[in-house]
Amino acid sequence: MAARTKKYILKMYVMGQSSYTQVLIKELKNIFPPDFTDYEIKIIDVLKNPDLAEEDRILATPTVIKEYPLPVRKVMGDLSDKEKVLVGLGLFFDGPEGGQEAR
Amino acid sequence: MKTLEKFPTGIAGLDEVLIGGIPKGRSVLVTGETGTGKTVLLNEFIYRGITLFNQNAVFVTFEEKPQDINLNVAIFGWNFATLIKSHKLAFVDVTASKEMLTEIGSEFDVSPLVERIRYAVKKVKAQRVAIDNINALFARFANKDSVRRVLYLIEEALKEMDVTSMISMEVRRDKSNESFYGIEEFVMDGVIELELRQGQQQLIRNLFVRKLRGTSFRSGYVEFEIADHGFIVYPKIPAHLISKKTSFKIRKSTGIRKLDEITGGGVPQGHNILISGNTGTGKTTLGMQFIREGIERGESGIYVCLEEPVLQVEKTAMGHGWDFGKYEKEGKLKFITTSLIDVSNDKLLYQIVNAVNAIGAKRLVFDSISSLMSGTMNEEQVRQFLLQMTAFLKSRGITSYFNYLSAGNFGAAKGQLLGAFETSAMRLSSVTDGIILLLYVERGQKIKKMLTVLKLRGSVHDKDIYQYEICKGGINLGEKFED
Numbered sequence: 001m002a003a004r005t006k007k008y009i010l011k012m013y014v015m016g017q018s019s020y021t022q023v024l025i026k027e028l029k030n031i032f033p034p035d036f037t038d039y040e041i042k043i044i045d046v047l048k049n050p051d052l053a054e055e056d057r058i059l060a061t062p063t064v065i066k067e068y069p070l071p072v073r074k075v076m077g078d079l080s081d082k083e084k085v086l087v088g089l090g091l092f093f094d095g096p097e098g099g100q101e102a103r
Numbered sequence: 104m105k106t107l108e109k110f111p112t113g114i115a116g117l118d119e120v121l122i123g124g125i126p127k128g129r130s131v132l133v134t135g136e137t138g139t140g141k142t143v144l145l146n147e148f149i150y151r152g153i154t155l156f157n158q159n160a161v162f163v164t165f166e167e168k169p170q171d172i173n174l175n176v177a178i179f180g181w182n183f184a185t186l187i188k189s190h191k192l193a194f195v196d197v198t199a200s201k202e203m204l205t206e207i208g209s210e211f212d213v214s215p216l217v218e219r220i221r222y223a224v225k226k227v228k229a230q231r232v233a234i235d236n237i238n239a240l241f242a243r244f245a246n247k248d249s250v251r252r253v254l255y256l257i258e259e260a261l262k263e264m265d266v267t268s269m270i271s272m273e274v275r276r277d278k279s280n281e282s283f284y285g286i287e288e289f290v291m292d293g294v295i296e297l298e299l300r301q302g303q304q305q306l307i308r309n310l311f312v313r314k315l316r317g318t319s320f321r322s323g324y325v326e327f328e329i330a331d332h333g334f335i336v337y338p339k340i341p342a343h344l345i346s347k348k349t350s351f352k353i354r355k356s357t358g359i360r361k362l363d364e365i366t367g368g369g370v371p372q373g374h375n376i377l378i379s380g381n382t383g384t385g386k387t388t389l390g391m392q393f394i395r396e397g398i399e400r401g402e403s404g405i406y407v408c409l410e411e412p413v414l415q416v417e418k419t420a421m422g423h424g425w426d427f428g429k430y431e432k433e434g435k436l437k438f439i440t441t442s443l444i445d446v447s448n449d450k451l452l453y454q455i456v457n458a459v460n461a462i463g464a465k466r467l468v469f470d471s472i473s474s475l476m477s478g479t480m481n482e483e484q485v486r487q488f489l490l491q492m493t494a495f496l497k498s499r500g501i502t503s504y505f506n507y508l509s510a511g512n513f514g515a516a517k518g519q520l521l522g523a524f525e526t527s528a529m530r531l532s533s534v535t536d537g538i539i540l541l542l543y544v545e546r547g548q549k550i551k552k553m554l555t556v557l558k559l560r561g562s563v564h565d566k567d568i569y570q571y572e573i574c575k576g577g578i579n580l581g582e583k584f585e586d
Contacts, residue, residue: 015212046215050222053215057200059243060211071202078208088205 008039008091009068013053015046015061024062027079031086064089107317110267113151114144116336116453120312120321126292129316130261130268135297140308140329141271143179144297145233146172147333148269149192150181158230159191161223161266165239169194179333193223197243206244213244213253217260224264232261236271292316298324302479304444310336326449337449339491351561355466355502357389358396361580365556365565370537373500374560375493377472377531379509380541384552385573386506387411387419389541390468392577393504395425398435402465405458407439407451409474410506416470423577434462443474448488455492459499467496471506472531482530489534505535536560544584553584 012028014021025043032039046053046061056065063076066089075088086092109123118124125131133141145162152158164172172194173183186192197216224232234257240250261268294313299306309324327336354369363369370376370393378386387410394404406427408416416438420427430436437458441451458464469492475485489505496503532538538557543550555568568584 013215015214015218046218050218054195054219054222057196057198058215058219059197060213060249061215062211063215065202074200074202074204075207076204077206077211081207084205084207088203088207 006038006040007069008066009042010039010089011042011044011056011065011067013044013046013056013058013061013063013065017045021045024079028062028064028085031079031082031089031091066090111156112148113155114147114334114336116325116327116338117310117334119338120310120325120336121315122319122321125267125269126315126317127267128262128265129292130258130270131293131295131315132291133269133271133295133297134274135271136275136299137273139297139299140327140334141273141297142167142172142175142235143329144295144334145235145269145271146176146181147179149231149233150176150179150183150186150333152231153186153191159227160231160233161193161195161220161227161229163195163197163220163223163232163234165197165234165236165243167235168198169196179331181333190227193227193229195219195223197239199243209249211249213249214256216253217256220257221260221264224266230266232266232268234268234270236273238273302444307447326447328450335453337447337453339449339452350500355402356396356400358392359389359578359580361569362554362578365567365569365580366537366559367562367564370502371559371562372502373497374536375496375503375505375534376537376539376559377505377507377535378539378541379507381509381543384541384543385571385578386508386541387416387470388423388573388578389539390470390504390506391416391420391423391425391427394436394466394468395420395427395430397466398430403435403437403462404430404466404468405437405439405455405462405464407455407467407469409441409443410470413438413440423575437462437464443477444479446475446480448480448484448491451488452491452495456495459495459501464499465501467501467503469503469505471508473506473508486531486534489531493534505531507531509540532558537562551584554578554580 010028012024014024021043025041028041044052046058060076062079063074064079064085066073071090073089075085079085107126107129109121109125110127111118111124112121133144135141149160149162152160162172167175176183183192187194220232223229237254240253241247244250244253291314293315296311296313298309298311300309301307308327308329310327311324312320312322321339323339325336325338327334350373351371353372354363354367355372356363356369357366378389380386390406394406397404406416417427427436431438439451439454439458441454455467472485472489475488476482480488537559540555540557542553544553552571552573553568554571556564556566570581570584572579572581
C-alpha cells in the first residue's frame with residue numbers, strides 16, 4: 001500500500017446510490033469520535049462494480065471491510081449499532097485522544 | 104397442457120429418464136444425503152454443457168473452494184481450469200471467507216450475491232448455472248427469512264436471464280428439513296433425488312425424478328453409477344414404447360442344418376428361444392454356433408457372457424475353429440459381462456441396448472438366465488428382466504437364445520424324458536417364443552444326449568427327439584431317437 005495517508009482505511013459495499021446509501025455513510029462515520037478524521041472510507045456500489053464484489057466475496061449489503069490496519073475484518077448488517085460495528089471491525093476508541101487498535 | 108421445451112443435460116442416460124432433459128430456462132433441485140453424488144452431478148451438468156453443447160456455465164459454490172473443485176473433477180478427466188481460462192466457465196465463490204465476518208442484526212440486503220451471479224452469467228454468456236449447495240446459505244445467514252429471500256431473488260434472476268439451472272440441497276435421511284426450509288414453492292420446477300443404499304456386497308446408487316413441472320418424465324427409481332468419466336444413469340426401457348417386429352416368414356439359421364429342418368427353416372426372426380439343459384449338454388456350443396452362423400451371414404451378434412470368462416468362451420469357440428476374437432475386432436461381435444453379485448437389471452439392459460446400437464446386432468445369446476438366478480436376482484426379478492429384454496429385442500427384430508441350466512434333466516428314465524423339466528423353466532416359458540430341450544438319457548451303459556424342440560410359437564415343427572453329439576465344429580444332430 002503505497003499512498004496510505006490515513007490511520008484507518010475502510011471499504012463499504014452498498015447497493016445503488018440512494019438516500020439510504022447516504023444514511024449508511026453517515027452511520028459508518030458515526031462510529032468514529034466526532035473530532036477524529038484520520039480515516040478514509042471508500043464506497044463501492046455493487047451494481048457498478050460487481051467484479052469487486054466478487055473479489056471481496058460480498059454476500060449482502062451493507063458490508064464494511066476494515067482493510068487497514070490488518071487483520072482484515074468484515075461487518076455486515078445494522079451499522080447503527082455502533083458498539084457492535086467497532087467490536088466487529090476490531091476497533092476501540094478509549095477517551096478523547098483517539099483510536100486504539102484491537103489486539 | 105403446454106409442454107416446456109426440453110434442455111438436454113448431456114449426462115449419460117439421464118436425458119432418457121427425463122425424456123429429453125430438464126425444462127429449459129428453469130431450475131431443478133437435486134436432493135440427497137451427503138455422499139450421494141449431488142456435487143458430481145452438478146459438475147457434470149456444467150461440464151457436458153460446455154463440451155457437448157457449447158453452452159457456457161457459471162458454478163456457484165458454497166462449500167468447496169474453486170481450486171478444490173478443479174482438483175476433484177480432474178479425476179473424471181474434466182479440466183475446469185482450462186474452461187475458466189477460455190472464458191467458458193466462471194465460478195461465484197461463496198465459500199466462507201478467511202477473514203472474520205460479523206453479522207449485526209438481520210436487516211441486510213441480500214441482492215449482492217444475486218448481482219454477482221448475474222455478473223458472472225453476463226461475463227461468460229452462460230446458459231447453465233449450478234448452485235452447490237443451498238444448505239450452506241443457512242450457515243451463512245442466521246436469519247431464515249434472508250435465506251428465503253436470497254433464494255427467491257436468485258430464482259427470479261435466473262429466470263430473467265433465461266438460464267437453465269441445477270441447485271443442490273442436502274437432506275437428512277428422515278427428510279425432516281425439507282419443508283422446514285420452505286423453499287419448494289420457488290425453487291422447484293423439478294426435483295431429482297439421489298439415494299444410496301446397501302446392496303449385498305456394494306453400495307447401490309438410485310436416482311428418482313420426483314417432479315418435473317410442465318413436462319413428462321419416467322417415474323420410478325433408476326440405478327446409476329459414478330464411473331471413471333462421470334455419471335452413468337441406467338434408464339428403464341419403457342414397455343409401451345416398444346413395437347413388435349417379428350416375422351415368421353423370415354427364418355434365421357441355427358448353424359445346424361438338421362435343426363433348421365426340424366424347426367421348419369430356422370428360428371423365426373425376432374423370436375427368443377429358451378435353451379434348457381443340464382450342465383455339459385452343449386447350451387453354450389449351440390449359442391456360439393447360432394452367433395457364428397449369423398456373423399458368417401453378415402448379421403452382427405451379442406454374446407451375454409455370465410457363465411464363464413469371455414476368454415474361456417473364445418477359447419472354446421477356437422476349439423471348434425471359430426475365431427470369435429477376430430469377429431470382435433471387426434465389430435461383428437460384442438461380449439457383455441457383469442458381476443453376478445448385486446446384478447442390476449437396469450444396468451444390464453442398458454449395456455445390451457448400447458451394444459445393440461453400437462454394432463447393429465441382429466442376434467443375441469444370453470448365457471445364461473440361470474446364472475442370474477444363482478446371483479442375487481429372485482425368480483420374479485428374472486422374469487421381469489426377461490420381459491423387458493425380450494420386448495426390447497423384439498422391437499429391433501433381434502433373434503435370441505436364452506440359455507437355461509435345468510439340473511433335473513439328468514438321467515431321465517424311459518418315458519420320463521420331459522418329466523423333470525423344471526417348473527421355474529415352465530414359468531419362463533410364457534416369456535419365450537420357443538423352447539429347445541437338451542437332455543441326457545441313460546441307455547444301457549451309456550449316457551446319450553437328446554434334443555427336442557418343445558415349443559415354437561407360430562410355427563409347425565418336428566416334435567421328435569433326436570440324438571446328438573458335440574464334435575469339433577459344433578453340434579452334430581443325428582438320428583431320431585426311437586425306443
